[in-house]
Amino acid sequence: MEDKKNTLWEKGIVIALILIVLDLIFHFTGLNENSKIVWVGFGFFVIALIYVTMLYSKQHSGQVTFGNLFAHGFKISAIVTLIMLLWMILSFKVIFPDTQEKLMQAIRAAALKKGASEADFNKGMEFTKKYFMTFMIGGTILYYAFFGLIGSLLGAAFSKKIPANSSPFQQ
Secondary structure, eight states, X not given: OXXXXXXXXXXXXXXXXXXXXXHHHHHHHTGGGSTTTHHXXXXXXXXXXXXXXXXXXXXXXXXXXHHXXXXXXXXXXXXXXXXXXXXXXXXXXXXXXXXXXXXXXXXXXXXXXXXXXXHHHHHHHHHHHHTHHHHHHHHXXXXXXXXXXXXXXXXXXXXXXXXXXXXXXXX
C-alpha cells in the first residue's frame, strides 16, 4: 500500500516539475506574454495524465476498472494541482514579484485599446489588484482540477480494462 502512495507522489512531482520548467522557459523567453502559450502547459498536463493512467493499467495487466483508473489519474491531478498552486504563489510573491505589475500593464493596454475610459479602467484595476492573489489561487485550482478531470477521464477511457470476473462464464 505504501508503494502505491509513493508512486502517486512521484508521478505527480515529475509532472509538476516539468510544468514548472515549462513555466520558467516561457517566462525567460518572453513567451508567457502570449496568452495562448498557457495551453501548451495544460496540453502537456492532459497528455501526461492519460499516459500515467494507461501505465497504471498496464502495470496491473488491465485488471482494473474505469473507476480505479479515473481515481488514479485524478489523485495525481490533485498532487500536481497542489504543487502548481504552491509554485504560483511562490512565483508571484517571491521569485518574480514584478509579474503582477506586468500583467496589470498588459491588461491596461488591452482595455484602453478597446476603448475603455481611464476612470473605468482604474476602478477595475483597483479591485483586481486587491483580489489578485485570490483570483490567481482560485484560477489555478479550477484550471488544474478541470484539466485533471479531462485527462483522468480520457486516460481511464483509453486504458485497457479487463476486470476480474468480467465474463459470465467465469462465475
